[in-house]
Amino acid sequence: MKKYFLSVAILSFAVLSAIFSCSKETDLNEREVQERILDAYIAEKYPNAQKLSSGLTILEKQDGHTPPPVDLEGVYIHYSTYTLEGVCQSTTDSIQAKQLGTYTASNYYGPILFLINKYYTTEGMMELLKQVGTGGHVKGIIPPWLSGKLATNSGGGSSASTQQSSVNIIYDIHVGDVVSDIIQYQIDTIQSYSKKYFPPGLDSTKYGFYFKNYTHPGGIPDKDTIEANTYINVWYIGRLLDGYVFDTNIRDTAKKYGIYSASSAYDPLYVKMEATAELMNESTSASSSTEDSKSSSLILGFCHALKRMTIGDHALTMFLSGLGYGSEGSFSNGSGVPWYSPLRFDIWVTTSSDSEFPPANFDGE
DSSP: OOOOOOOOOOOOHHHHHHHHHHHHOTTSOHHHHHHHHHHHHHHHHOTTOEEOTTSOEEEEEEOOSSOOOOTTOEEEEEEEEEETTOOEEEEOOHHHHHHHTOOOTTSOOSOEEEESOTTTSOHHHHHHHTTOOTTOEEEEEEOGGGOOOOSSOOOGGGGGGTSOOSSOEEEEEEEEEEESOHHHHHHHHHHHHHHHHSTTOOOEEETTEEEEESSOTTOOOGGGSOOTTOEEEEEEEEEETTSOEEEESOHHHHHHTTOOOTTOOOOOEEEEOOOHHHHHOTTOOOEEOSSGGGOEEOOHHHHHHHHTOOTTOEEEEEEOGGGTTTTTOOOBTTBSOOTTOOEEEEEEEEETTOOSSSOTTOOOO
16 A cells, blocks of 8 residues: 655644653663653543553544444455554545545555454454444554564555554544455345346356356357367456456556556467366466466456357456455555455457457457
């Protein structure tokens, strides 16, 4: 997540005095220094704040319309983080980013999933998230001793929860859905999306996999099936279900959604179709490359879709994170796929000699 800066607020005389007095007392350890700074800040700025025994301080709280999450549940949140001086360190709020002049279209500003689990989320964040339920708002200060860096990968934009801090950090959190079963939640999300945009909804041909072939809605005739070891060109657009486009090899689409990179070639994906058993096996995938010697694996849901297509087809597929980027996601520097994200791909299949988009006999996006 990129850093965004607000105008730096001037600390009160009391807070500054606490900082300077701490620096002179060399017998104080790091925690004692930060505790004194925190106490001085609260006394000056939030005298009615609730400081818990752990050191977590609740500045503001508005209860949601469901009970707060408990251990092992997941919580989707929007959040911003600040230093005590008022510097915004990170945000998932696109409006705030635009106001600051730091908005980047390629970054993801949607809700981020946090798991109430000590292996994925820091102690301070877990304690803060347990304060309110769906629709709630909580603003609190997580001290450095509750924000230790975790060994596990938290994925997605939740990196702020695992970034070790040496100072007190303010978290301003708006809570969305509280989830007890992340897989069922994904299924429900896909089905709801499907009914909204493709009424009466897409059929699931495999658990967690949904597919619609626009060109051959009744299925591919046997004579048109792509033979094994055939090379094809594939154009695609990858989205999250909230509309965020995270990847495409179509130049105009990349420009439209603000993810264009001058260093990218925007060539069709060159894919070697494997035999049915190999392509559909859970442990294998198709290979893509511009040269045979430089192949790389495609995610499984994408492979399932290709096997249901033939030359000249345009199709749409949606699938669970388990058929995509899984529990790790592909999130980096504010963009990509957050962990546990169901995906949508729009796909066009052409011959290996057709290297321009839109392909012959196809419309655009």
